[in-house]
Amino acid sequence: MELRKLRERAGLSTSAAAALLGVNQSRISNIEAGRYAVGADRVRTMARNYKCADDALIEALAAMTGGRTRGWWDAYQELLPAPLMDLAELEHHAFGLRVALAIHIPGLLQTTDHARALFQEVVPQLRAHEVEHRLSYRMKRQAVLHGERAIPYTAIVHEAALRMQFGGRATSLGQLEHLLEMSELDNITLRVIPFGNGSFSGNGQPIDYVSGAVPPLDTVQLDVHHGCEFLDADAELAKYRTVLDRLEGSSLSPSASRDFIKRLAQGL
Missing domain, CATH: 1.10.260.40 (lambda repressor-like DNA-binding domains)
Structure with a gap:
């Protein structure tokens, strides 16, 4: 391409x-x-x-040339939609990730219980073994945030996502505590947009901005109703960089975001 x-x-x-x-x-x-x-x-x-x-x-x-090596995601080729394989491979080779979500917690920051509660609400309903396949896939994706090659990761999350109690009170509390723990990692920046901040760029659509080795190799991944959409045109990349910059400008600082999440957790 x-x-x-x-x-x-x-x-x-x-x-x-x-x-x-x-x-x-x-x-x-x-x-x-x-x-x-x-x-x-x-x-x-x-x-x-x-x-x-x-x-x-x-x-x-x-x-990027040469023989392609198999990744852990190849084991899911016959179990999950093909775009999910592309997403895992993109994240594996990424040099950085920026995401923004209004309703959901970022997948790479979800707990097992929170993710399972989400997958149980998928329409059409997934069977038990399909839920477990998606769950194990999501947890394995999170490896990019850990280890020697842990990539820089910035997540901008709206207060609405933090207040959604998927799985009930105990699951929600565990999820908030997990966010606080992950936000302490050196490679992770977590920023919250409170309801009171008012402005919100974009249309609330989940955005994943995947940085390549050089800016022309960046990719934007959007969650759409029918699955995943990948964009790499220069104009589209510039548009979503601007959207993310504006969302970041509307958010609390990382330290204020942690304090905000602590208060929410204490109120549960």
């Missing part, structure tokens, strides 16, 4: 790009569709043909 974007920015057709590379047109189409593997040297050649002067982007693309 990135090679296709570079070609289109250069104003080249697939036939013109093929002529520059010395291959037939179908080879370019198959490379851009992900049907053919492409090596690092060929990526550099194609980028040069497309007059790309962004060396950092070229090297980031070259680093």
